[in-house]
Amino acid sequence: MDKISDFRTMKGYQLVDHSEITASMEDYIEMIYRTLKSQPLVRVNDLAKKLNVRPSSVSKMANHLSRLGLIGFEKYGYIKPTEKGRVVGDYLLYRHEVLTEFLCLINNSHDELEQVEKIEHFITEKTVYNLKKALKILKEHWLKE
Numbered sequence: 001m002d003k004i005s006d007f008r009t010m011k012g013y014q015l016v017d018h019s020e021i022t023a024s025m026e027d028y029i030e031m032i033y034r035t036l037k038s039q040p041l042v043r044v045n046d047l048a049k050k051l052n053v054r055p056s057s058v059s060k061m062a063n064h065l066s067r068l069g070l071i072g073f074e075k076y077g078y079i080k081p082t083e084k085g086r087v088v089g090d091y092l093l094y095r096h097e098v099l100t101e102f103l104c105l106i107n108n109s110h111d112e113l114e115q116v117e118k119i120e121h122f123i124t125e126k127t128v129y130n131l132k133k134a135l136k137i138l139k140e141h142w143l144k145e
Helices: 010-016 023-036 044-051 055-067 081-107 112-122 125-144
Strands: 070-075 078-081
Touching: 023 044, 023 055, 023 078, 023 081, 023 112, 044 055, 055 070, 078 081, 081 112, 081 125
Parallel strands: none
Antiparallel strands: 070 078
């Protein structure tokens, strides 16, 4: 049973989360990695268009991600993930795909982008992997009907 003292506001949970990567950073890393699946390099302007932000915002975030060792970045240059960034990016893309597949299946839809974007930053890695297992079971069950 939950104790009243265990509950927090959303901000309260964010304050006790000591992750160095914020939700906004995750969005940038995920889009960098997604873009690299179809082209060899990512430019600031390309990323700005895909994320609907200004190029100056991309440059600021790219500098920050570079300091964290997640990407290589030169001003007015190309953005490339480091090995650490590839590991993070691969997981973020996987998480997005699992959530999309799960929500589309249970909602009988083809597009759950907004909901996935809102949920993905608040779900644990363990839950993502368990959702993937649940998806397999749900698909097998629905295919039998």
